[in-house]
Amino acid sequence: MTMAEPDAGGTRRSRGSVSEDEVLLDRELADLPPEMRWREWMLRVEAVIFASAEPVSRETLARVVGRDCSIDLLIDDLLEELRSRPYEIVAVAGGWQHRTHSRFAASILASQAPTRGGAAALSDFEAMILMAIAYFQPITRSDLSKIFGKEISRDTIATLRNANFLASGPRSPTPGAPYTYVTTKHFLTAFGLQTLRDLPDIEALEDAGLLSRQVAHADPSAAIADGSEE
Structure with missing residues (x-):
């Protein structure tokens, strides 16, 4: 059972219901030097894409970075950073998603490790x-x-x-x-x-x-x- 508590206006609300406005996230990061600010935005964008089971839209990514931040430039920098890794960020279905490079498919299959996503096997x-x-x-x-x-x-x-x-x-x-x-x-x-x-x-x-x-x-x-x- 969820407890309820009065808000500043005297009405009661559930402790379990937290609106988006109540989630405090410093998107602008104005107190950081430009290089550190950009780096933090890159990490946020990569974290959101990595955590999502579906392609992440531009609108979704815009919720975690500053208003004047270019999502496209962030993605470009992430692609460059991931160039030597076995996975990449790909544009798919109107958004972006982490994908393993196809050349590692045989290794993943041989490992028999459970994977997430992927297409169902069809005849x-x-x-x-x-x-x-x-x-x-x-x-x-x-x-x-x-x-x-x-x-x-x-x-x-x-x-x-x-x-x-x-x-x-x-x-x-x-x-x-x-x-x-x-x-x-x-x-x-x-x-x-x-x-x-x-x-x-x-x-x-x-x-x-x-x-x-x-x-x-x-x-x-x-x-x-x-x-x-x-």
């Missing part, structure tokens, strides 16, 4: 469906079935939703107004994308043999090559 077919949704969203399950030439099961969609890659989009204007599916912010985070504009060009996927030469902006049912194979 090749599930990955193809996710790719189709990413390119043609918002899209219905019926339209996905047309693309792949076979029915896409609710279980497959549920797998992608449970992995937090998909969310419900607006209802389709087609008869019955079925729900559409769209990718989530977690999808961007897991695959290292800032926005959907960072998806590979359709032409690059064609060259890799993942899409047919009939790129179907108007007719997506022709878009995915070899879609009938799992």
Whole structure:
């Protein structure tokens, strides 16, 4: 049970509820020399990014530094400082996040140490469906079935939703107004994308043999090559 105590105005408030205004943080650090001030801001920004399980936005970082501090310049200095480390700060999903360099992936896997984050393991077919949704969203399950030439099961969609890659989009204007599916912010985070504009060009996927030469902006049912194979 949380105790309550009167505030200066005589009203009662919970000791457990502390507003943002009550958290005293000297953001400007005006009493420090410029070099020490900048260093403290760098450490604060790195600490927030390191502690967060999700990409940290510019607005969030701005809460711990001075009003005239450049977040971009702080990040640049942190990147330079981390250049020789096995991890870095990357721009992803509209924010920044700590990531281990890919060349250490084998070492981490071999260690069998528990890790945080990362993308859920998908089958090749599930990955193809996710790719189709990413390119043609918002899209219905019926339209996905047309693309792949076979029915896409609710279980497959549920797998992608449970992995937090998909969310419900607006209802389709087609008869019955079925729900559409769209990718989530977690999808961007897991695959290292800032926005959907960072998806590979359709032409690059064609060259890799993942899409047919009939790129179907108007007719997506022709878009995915070899879609009938799992």
